[in-house]
Amino acid sequence: MLYSKSAEYAIQAMIYLSENKSEKPIMISKIAASYDIPYQFLAKIVQTLVKQRLVKATRGRNGGINLGRPSHEIYVNEIVHAIDGPPPEREQCVIGLDLCSDETPCPLHDKWKPIRYKIAEMLAGEHLDDLAERVTAKREKMKK
Amino acid sequence: MLYSKSAEYAIQAMIYLSENKSEKPIMISKIAASYDIPYQFLAKIVQTLVKQRLVKATRGRNGGINLGRPSHEIYVNEIVHAIDGPPPEREQCVIGLDLCSDETPCPLHDKWKPIRYKIAEMLAGEHLDDLAERVTAKREKMKK
DNA sequence: ATTATATAGGATTATAAGGTCTTGTAATAT
DNA sequence: ATATTACAAGACCTTATAATCCTATATAAT
Numbered sequence: 001m002l003y004s005k006s007a008e009y010a011i012q013a014m015i016y017l018s019e020n021k022s023e024k025p026i027m028i029s030k031i032a033a034s035y036d037i038p039y040q041f042l043a044k045i046v047q048t049l050v051k052q053r054l055v056k057a058t059r060g061r062n063g064g065i066n067l068g069r070p071s072h073e074i075y076v077n078e079i080v081h082a083i084d085g086p087p088p089e090r091e092q093c094v095i096g097l098d099l100c101s102d103e104t105p106c107p108l109h110d111k112w113k114p115i116r117y118k119i120a121e122m123l124a125g126e127h128l129d130d131l132a133e134r135v136t137a138k139r140e141k142m143k144k
Numbered sequence: 145m146l147y148s149k150s151a152e153y154a155i156q157a158m159i160y161l162s163e164n165k166s167e168k169p170i171m172i173s174k175i176a177a178s179y180d181i182p183y184q185f186l187a188k189i190v191q192t193l194v195k196q197r198l199v200k201a202t203r204g205r206n207g208g209i210n211l212g213r214p215s216h217e218i219y220v221n222e223i224v225h226a227i228d229g230p231p232p233e234r235e236q237c238v239i240g241l242d243l244c245s246d247e248t249p250c251p252l253h254d255k256w257k258p259i260r261y262k263i264a265e266m267l268a269g270e271h272l273d274d275l276a277e278r279v280t281a282k283r284e285k286m287k288k
Numbered sequence: 289a290t291t292a293t294a295t296a297g298g299a300t301t302a303t304a305a306g307g308t309c310t311t312g313t314a315a316t317a318t
Numbered sequence: 319a320t321a322t323t324a325c326a327a328g329a330c331c332t333t334a335t336a337a338t339c340c341t342a343t344a345t346a347a348t
Contacts, residue, residue, distance in 0.1 A: 001145075001238070002238065004305075004306090005240075005305075005306065006305080006306080008239060008240045009240075011239050012239065012240065012241070015239075015251075025324090027323095027324070027325095028324080028325075029324085038306085038307055038308080040307070040308055040309075041306070041307050041308080043324095043325070043326080043327095044307090044326090044327085046325080047325080047326065047327075050325090050326090057324090057325060057326085058314095058315080058324085058325080059313075059314040059315055059323090059324060059325050059326080060313090060314050060315025060316055060322090060323065060324060060325080061315060061316045061317065061322065061323040061324070062315085062316070062317085062323080062324085063314085063315070063316090063323075063324045063325060064324075064325085065325085076252075094145070094146065095152060095155050095156065095159075095275075096149075096152045096153075096156065097156070097279075099286070104282050104285055104286055105278075105282070106278075106279070106282070107159075107270065107274065107275040107276075107278040107279055107282075108220075108266065108270060108275070111266045111269075111270070112266065115259060115262050115263055115266065118259050118262070119259055122252065122255045122256065122259065125255075126251065126252060126255075130251065131251040131252075134249075134250075134251040135241075135250070135251060138248050138249070138250070138251075141248055142243070142248055148335075148336090149335075149336065150335080150336075169294090171293095171294070171295095172294080172295075173294085182336085182337055182338080183338095184337070184338055184339075185336070185337050185338080187294095187295070187296085187297095188296090188297085188337090190295080191295080191296065191297075194295090194296090201294090201295060201296085202294085202295080202344095202345085203293095203294060203295050203296080203343075203344045203345055204292095204293065204294055204295080204343090204344050204345025204346055205291095205292065205293045205294065205344095205345060205346045205347065206293080206294080206345080206346065206347085207293075207294045207295060207344085207345070207346090208294075208295085209295085
């Protein structure tokens with residue numbers, strides 16, 4: 001809906017890294033198993049994250065991946081853009097009408113614009129530390 | 145984003161019908177040309193709209209299509225559901241976490257829920273008459 | 289009746305996203 | 319040194335959406 005399946009997996013993987021902070025690298029296969037993501041596919045996604053410096057990879061025995069930066073400095077929209085590419089320059093019209101803009105708005109324009117803004121705000125306002133914390137809290141709650 | 149390309153074309157076509165109200169049927173090819181939609185593709189989409197009774201088709205010479213009901217009684221979400229199928233029973237989590245619900249919310253849950261509601265509200269609140277009127281107004285504005 | 293014209297609909301192709309397979313390469317424990 | 323382990327990366331397969339092709343069928347004008 002808001003991003004591709006790949007980006008979704010990337011977010012999940014990075015939440016995992018954030019939850020399991022450790023000096024030692026964490027294996028991609030472990031993350032894949034934990035979130036039930038196809039291993040090979042996640043490995044590919046991680047390659048992109050590495051190139052974008054969102055995660056650091058350590059090769060070889062005892063290798064794995066770590067966050068590229070502290071978890072409170074990584075925001076969800078960064079992950080999405082790293083995987084799905086940057087957002088379009090000119091936001092496109094909801095009903096695909098050419099020449100739709102603030103000056104000549106399409107019929108849904110005025111209702112859609114604030115919603116689109118809210119979405120961007122949501123993704124830009126959440127950092128990994130936040131997410132991981134709440135996932136952990138959720139796990140606790142579910143044990144009961 | 146909110147619906148498939150097919151649904152987008154369907155909305156455009158029905159706006160056209162709403163703008164050009166007439167007793168006589170309007171040709172699919174004319175609509176396709178007007179909105180730059182691949183003709184054969186639109187024809188196929190229209191077949192579905194006909195089955196769902198959102199438009200009425202008249203075959204043969206001088207044939208074409210008309211709205212199935214008055215334009216002020218047709219809402220955008222009906223068109224979307226007719227083409228893309230009905231919305232899922234259980235709304236799915238934004239970051240794809242299983243077991244995400246109001247009771248055990250995922251990290252983005254509280255921010256996403258009201259946005260999702262706004263979107264549904266937007267699509268359910270706009271009827272064709274409204275849209276067509278504004279498209280017409282827009283055309284006028286652009287002439288200047 | 290015949291012909292032109294428009295939708296109906298099955299079969300097929302194109303493209304992109306999602307997912308798998310296989311081999312290469314770096315690091316380290318032995 | 320060498321075997322093992324884990325990421326890197328290219329080629330390939332699968333599925334869904336988007337788009338096209340071709341023929342059938344209905345209808346109205348001639």
